[in-house]
Amino acid sequence: MMVMCTVLASAVIGGIAFKAGRSEMRDAVFTRLTEVRQSQTRALTSQIQDLKNSLIIYTKNTVTQSALEAFTAGFDQLANAQITPAQSQTITDYYKNTFIKQVEQYSGTKLDAGALLPQSNAQRYLQANYTALRRDDDYAVEITDAHDGSQWSAANAIYQKLFREIVTRFEFEDALLIDDRGNVVYSAYKDVDLGTNIINGPYAGSKLHEAYLKAMSSNTVDYVGFTDFEFYQPAEMQPTAWMVAPVLRDGRAAGVLALQFPITKINRLMTFDKQWQQAGLGDTGETVLGGPDELMRSDSRVFLEDPQRYKREVVQAGTPPDVADMAIRQGGTTLVQPMTSAATLNAQRGETGTIITQDYLGQNTLQAYAPLVIKDSDLHWSIVAKVTTEEAFAKETSFTKTMVLITTGIIFVVCLLAIYLAQIFVRPIRRLESGAQRISAGDYNVAIPVDTRDEIGDLTEAFNEMGRSLTVKEDLLIQQRKENDELLRSLMPESLAERFKQGEEIIAVEHQNVTVIFADIIGLDRLQAELPPDASLTLINELIRQIDAAADNLGMETVRTVRNGYLASCGLTVPRLDNVRRTVDFALECQQIVSRFNNDTGNDLSVRAGIDTGTVSSGLLGRPSVVYDMWGSVVNLAHQIKDGSPQPGIYVTSSVHEVLQEVMRFESAGTTVVDGEAQPIWRLSERR
Structure with a gap:
């Protein structure tokens, strides 16, 4: 009997422990991924907002306004500047031998140098004296004066240091000044877009064109435009985004300052500067951005660790080989690698959640996804944090083996012990x-x-x-x-009952993180008036019994039932991290119970409940008759919003709304005055 009981108990306890442990482990992994996703979202939006604020400061600075005016004047003066044959040949050689080769190397397509050569006199002059003499980016950004005696070079000698400091300190690819006619009158790096016209020039098809027009026509104070990434030809086809803000003169836009935003800033943040394990993502975890075109907006971890392994796995998962080759040629997966998992598609629809699905590598992964909203921009990005199921559930496998070994060991030891004790017991x-x-x-x-x-x-x-x-x-x-x-x-609660039995006379306890619900069953007065006392009491007792059972199932603690009111709490004597969700679930269950009661009895009852969360006090009141009660501002506010709401429904405070707004839908129900201040009230409409 001892062995049989031990085997049965060990099996039951082991099974319960295994099921609970596995559930907790899976929830912990999803929670960790969600935390990483939220952390990355906050970091990225904060970084972009800081850069936007900096750009606003630059454009409002009189130095920038003076620079635009000086470069515009210098650019106009170059309309009739003399270009020597040697300078023309230098431009041609630079395009054919340097720029075209770099672009073809990254894009894999052949270009016509003649179609890209500068046409206007000012453009040819600037590129002959600056662009064609570029040896590298460091030289281009350091040069301040070509010593050609032009008004433009004089302006460059004055303002180059300022814009060089902006682009190098904030790691921008370039800074452009564009006048009100669309001419790129200044470039910090003196690249091939210097002197071009962004409206009708060779690069008018870039996203900078649309961003320039929006900035020039914007009537918004402190406007900053932020474009999505694109392959920008003057940047050797590297993924590039733009931050654009108007430069005002006399209250109107005289031009714009455009900062070329490189993908490296996004990648450093999204890849934790390649410190994935230190960030808690293990050997396979990563965070990636996706765009509305279902292409990545950040680089793949596998690509950064081993490009050839990346190519093998994505091709095996269904990515065309030429796409993988392009990623290797570009040096990254941004704007190249497709992201078509269910998580990305859900995020593009504005949804937030977690899912187990295949990723772009063909691996089964746990993914936490959400849309990424950048304030005052037209971006529609999504962010996904993921890790393979094999790594995520590795602890679960180890836990399973441990549980089996422990249960087997206990049974074996008990068998030996039973044999020995049987001899002694006789x-x-x-x-x-x-x-x-x-x-x-x-x-x-x-x-x-x-x-x-x-x-x-x-x-x-x-x-x-x-x-x-x-x-x-x-x-x-x-x-x-x-x-x-x-x-x-x-x-009273069991803990207070024990203290009361031990003779304590004054018992009062303060509880943190408690959710309180005040609920009224509307229509009970009419029911009691229409039915005989015995009949009405029988119906009401059955209704309260069902509500008490629901409270017990959800871990709610009933404080008291008064007439047609019901006061309960969650987290009072048994702390619960999800006490807010349990309380709202209880209120929804009450609505269902009342609805079933109406269907069964033909009555028309309804529930009106008020819910708040925070700190409350509880204890025993009165002598010699003792009454257990709960009090505090949370209790008062729950009662106040319940009584102050004319219609049936579940009404919550802002504290409850903030906790559950991602999983449940609320609608505004007005305000209530608490200590002289108006506080918003929300009415629960449905689950998400």
Whole structure:
């Protein structure tokens, strides 16, 4: 019997522990991914907002306004500047031998140099004296004066240091000044877009064109435009975004300052600067951005760690080989690698959540997804944090093996112990048989030797005799104590009942993080008036019984039931991290119970509930009659919003709304005045 009971108990307990442990482990992984996703979202939006604020400061600075005016004047003066044949040849050689080769290397397509060569005189002059002389980016941004005696070079000598500081300190690819005609009158890096016209020039098809027009026509104070990434030809086809803000003169836009935003800033943040393990993402976890075109807006972890492995896995997962080759040629997966998992599609629809699905590598992964909203921009990005199921559930596999080994070990040890104890248990049976007989006669201080051969039979008869004399008294005492304990527990929580039994007279406890619900069943007064007392009481008792059962299932703690009102709490005596959700679930269950009651009885009752969360106090009131009660501002506010709401429904405060707004839908229900201040009230409409 000992072995059988132990085996059964071990199996049941082990099964329960395994199921609970596995559920907790999976929830922990999803929670961690969600935290990483939220952290990355906050960091990215904060970074972009900081850069926007900096750009606003630059454009409002009189130095920038003066620079635009000076470069525009210098650019106009170059309309009739002389270009020597040698300078023209230098431009042609630079395009053919340097720029075109770099673009073709990254894009994999052949370009016509003649279609890209500068056409206007000012453009040719600037590119001959600056662009064509570029040896590298460092030289281009450091040069301040070509010593050609032009007005443009004089302006560059004055303002280049300022814009060089902006682009190098904030790691921008370039800074452009564009006048009100669309001419790029200045470039910090003196690239091939210097002197071009963004409206009708060779690069008018870029996203900078649309961003420029929006900035010039914007009537918004502190406007900053932020474009999505694109392959920008002057940047050797590297993924590029733009931050654009108007430069005002006399209250109107005289031009714009455009900062070329590189993908490296996004990648450094999204890849934790390649410190994935230190960030808690293990060996396979990563965070990636996706765009509305279902292409990545950040680089793949596998690509950064091993490009060839990336190519093998994505091609095997269904990505076309030429796409993988392009990613390797570009040096990254941004704007190249498709992201078509269910998580990305859901995020593009504005949804937030977690899912187990295949990723772009063809691996089963846990993914936490959400739309990424950048304030005052037209971006529609999504962010996904993911890790493979193999790594995520590795602890679950180890946990399963451990549970099996422990359960098996316990059963084995108990079997050995049972064999040993069985021999020992037989020896005192004779002494117990004699002792039991004498104890039943009232002699408790005896030591009887073994003097019988039928141990089990005599022991049973002896204990029966003893039981007849002691059991009745013990049962009565136990029953009395049980009734007393049940009466106290029905009046107050068990912890307060124990203190009350020990003689404490003043019992008051403050509780943190407690959610309180005040609910009224509207229509009970009419029901009581229409039915006889016995009939109405029977119906109401059945209704309250169902509500009490729902409260018990959800871990709610009933404080009191008064007339047609119901006061309960969650997290009061048993702390619960999800006490807010449980309380709202309880309110929804009450609505369903009342709805079923109406269908069964033909009545028209409804529920009106007020819910708030925070700190409350509870204790025992009165002497000698003791009443358990709960009080505090949270209780008052829950009661106030319940009474102040004319229509049935579940009304919550801002504290509850903030906790559940991602999982449930609320609608505004007006405000209520608390301590002289208006506080918003929300009405629960449905689950998300």
